Amino acid sequence: MGKLKRKKPAIKMKKKPENFSIENMQGKFLHRFQIDNDFPTLHILYPFLHDYIDFKDECITKYNKLVRRESNIEHYYLDPTMGISVNIDTHNKSYQLLIGTKKVVDQPLLYDEGSMEELIEIIKNVQGIHIHSTCISENSLENEEFVVSIFNVSIDNLKIRTEILDGKNSFLKLPSTTWYEDGVITPGGVSIGTSLDENMQPIDSIISLRSYTDQGYESHKEIFWGNLKFEEGLVKNLSVIIDETNKDNILIKLEIFNLENPTTLFNTTIPIKTSENYLNFKSCFDKNGFCYFSLIKITRSEEVEETFNDAKLNNIIIIDANRREEFIRWIDPVRLDLGGLDGSKKILINEKSLEVGIYKHTNLQNLTDTYVRKIFNELVANKIGLALDLPLVNTSFHMDHATVGVITKLVPPPVFKLSEIKLELVQNFESLIDMVAFDIFICNSDRHIDNICFSKQQNLYYPMLIDHTRCLGGCKTNDLQKLNDDRFPYYLNLTGLEFINERISGVEVFDAIITRIKQINLDEIFSFSLDNELCKFIDSCSAYDEHIFEFLLKAFKKRQMHIESILKESLGL
Incomplete structure (x- = not known):
């Protein structure tokens, strides 16, 4: 059942009135049977979004209890004994799509890829059909699709699948355990x-x-x-x-x-x-x-x-079982758009500890070398920042069945942006001076006004540093080379942070953070273990080789030794 195009799961839609009928459907869609990567598929294309939603609602929302989701890997089937069914009439060369006992489609059977007998033979072998419904509307920016797999198919009123097992004994409510016993889904x-x-x-x-x-x-x-x-x-x-x-x-x-x-x-x-x-x-x-x-x-x-x-x-x-428990510890109560360029974001809550975090992620099928580097950069920067006693929160790798990314524990609310506070109420200002040295030390190319937030405590504001996906020089192929440069031009990125720049009169303002940088144990920092899953992705990333930690350790020890002169050169002091 491999598909060249990713199948999107059926999504619950708002309930529509139950006055749906074939009369409302005629002339509002284009349809065709075809073989998609060995699987017979009925493609239905809607030019208008409201017609598509009506059909989707009728197929999915009304019979949502029939859609089964198993495990952490999403895959959707419909119970073969109920819900949607297809009847093919080879004599009249037509087909009917039924929901329950109601015909919602009654159309000619359009198939241009070979003989009708070939199509029927493949449908019999597969004993099922995909319904692939898509909306591409000129009147809307929404282009979406859903795919359901149905196994209640009749040809000339004869069911091609007759063996129905007790639901208690059949996995995924498929009719025959032998159908997937060896992992081979015919054809x-x-x-x-x-x-x-x-x-x-x-x-x-x-x-x-x-x-x-x-x-x-x-x-x-x-x-x-x-x-x-x-x-x-x-x-x-x-x-x-x-x-x-x-x-x-x-x-x-x-x-x-x-x-x-x-x-x-x-x-x-x-x-x-x-x-x-x-x-x-x-x-x-x-x-x-x-x-x-x-x-x-x-x-x-x-x-x-x-x-x-x-x-x-x-x-x-x-x-x-142990890994699944880790997956489901985090629940997803809120989806939100926090802006930024580093992937989608949503709020997760740890069910055991009630910790709240921002999950910055991308879909697994869209995982690129660049995004693997962003995950790795964030984790490395977090380890170094916490070792320097800077105001960062813990960040950890996370993945589920469809996404991969990092969870950063949420800064204790309420949280404010720089534009929302009075500078004279900012506490621990020296941490912002330290931030400049930290960013130069780790070659962070993306510090800006929105990557600093302020936690309010007793009417005072405390800085918190977030978002370090573009440290280690950045995410491009040759960015790691910057780690060996004596000068890293941070100054160009201080736009909007002039209030910090005004406090940097000479290299002596960095005395405290220079001392801490020279005292941290880099061997210990770079010996941290990565999740097995992340190791697999890093191993697949063409930007890294097996000696990445040795390279980082050597480069950072060099920067550690010369941090004072690097700060002078980078800031023109």
Whole structure:
């Protein structure tokens, strides 16, 4: 079920009046059946947003209880015994889309990719259909889509899937456990297992992506050969998340990230029964630290395997019970736009400690080298700033099933901007002088008026320093070279902070912070351990090599030794 275009989950919409009917639908949409990466898909395009919302509301909101979300990996299905169904009439070459017992669409079956018999055969093999609904409106800036997978399909009034198991025994309420038992969703899906030695003992773990049509296989080859990045035999930009939802079931998610062209992303999510194959796979992966990746085409006439020259994967994140607990500790009560250029932001609350933090994040499929560097920069700057006793708050790496970023604990409210306070009420002003030296020391290229906030306590204002994603010289390819420069021109970034600049009469104002910089233990600071997940992303980032910490330690020790002259040169003192 791999899709070249990311499927957006069904979103609950405001309830609409229940007077929806086929009469209201006719002439308000364009439709066509096609095969998308091995999966039959009914594409419905709405030129008007209100018609799209009506259809979405009828399909999703009214039957929202049928939409199931499992685990930390989002994937949506509809219960095959209820809700939406499709009936195809091969004699009249038409189809009906029904919600409950009501026909909401009754249209000719449009299919231009081959014979009608071919389409019917593939639908029978898959035993399901995607409904992919999109709105592109000239009258609105909103372009959106939703995809649902339905398995209640009839051809000439004969159901193509008849075996229905008790919901208590079927994972994701799919009708047949054998359908996903080995991880292969016909006619395409993911298979995980091991290769065997001559004694039939597992020796290597393998992840295979299977295709069951020539078109699907060629499409996979084009995407993967065109976009996978290799370094010393390792695939650098294919992320694999395996979520052990319980002892009997797992979800596996494959996703290409870090692409220059985000429109060619690949992602798929597959439910798999836990079996001896998976246990052997996990054991081999834990032992070797990698698995092999291959493409396989299986049709009636041939079986072809493409191994990508023994490509190896180590970007595999396994979410077990302990890791899942860490994911769900943070709840998301508020989404907000805080401005800035470093990704989306939202408020998270730690359910256990009730700590509140700002989560600065990006979607996993949009993860780039630049954003990996921003995460890394923020964590390094936070470690150094806290070691220097500067007014920073703890920052930590965080990710969930779809996003990755950093959580910065929220500054104790109420919080004010510089423009909202009186300067004579600012306390601990020396920390702002220290901030200048700190920014020059860590090569922070992005200190401005909105990266300082003030916490109010008893009618006095205390500075807090935030946002250090552009330290270590910045986020561009050659920015790390700036760490070896004796002079870092911070002065150009003091626009709006003249009230601080006025207090810098000579290098002696930095005496206290210079002493602290020379006393901090850089070996200890740069020995901090990173989350395993972040290590995988850093390893995939072309801006870093395995010696990044050694490079930073050496560069910062040089800056530490010459900090006084660096401040003089940078500020022209």
